[in-house]
Amino acid sequence: MPGGEVRSVCVYCGSQNGTSSAYREAGRALGRALARAGIGLVYGGGAKGIMGALADGALSAGGRVTGIIPRFLVAKEANGQSLERLSETVLTDDMHQRKHAMFDRSDAFVALPGGIGTLEEIVEIMTWAQLARHTKPIALVNVGGFWDPLLALLDHMGAEGFIHAAHRVRPLVASDPVEVVAMIVAAAGRAAPQAERDIARM
DSSP: OGGGOOOEEEEEOOSSOOSOHHHHHHHHHHHHHHHHTTOEEEEOOOOSHHHHHHHHHHHHTTOOEEEEEEGGGHHHHOOHHHHHTSSEEEEESSHHHHHHHHHHTOSEEEEOSOOHHHHHHHHHHHHHHHTTSOOOOEEEEOGGGTTHHHHHHHHHHHHTTOOSOHHHHOOEEESOHHHHHHHHHHHHHHHHHHHHHHHHHO
């Protein structure tokens, strides 16, 4: 990510709709916002739930969308037609390959509402940041306070002495998907030079 430039953003989110229509709308709005900012979307390749709304939003605004999905999930979360409409589709052998491919192709990471898989993916990215394996921005779209329990847990972990690099782990947070895009771009430009120096010293 030379100079803190954000060319593409990885978005983690649910393959289900959730109980609130606000979740799908946030996905659609985030996809549109990324496309309008000229930022490519990297996501899990699904056509259902919030994933589908996210891709729909980006594609409807003329954005570039890369779907990365394990072969065993294609029949469950996507289909040939939904994958063909994407700008690029990457099929992987397993979840581990998928996560590494998503990481390699992205300059920042965002989590919309989702389930255990979404939580696991964003927490792993936070773990890599704490270990100084990357300096890419991390953000949560906190629709209706969805991520408040996670933020409270992070505060608790820090207070109990289990987070040793809070400045690397603490995600950007906003309820508005459009605001999150602006925050990521600003954070990348602001933090990249110092963060790269931190990594070089390790």
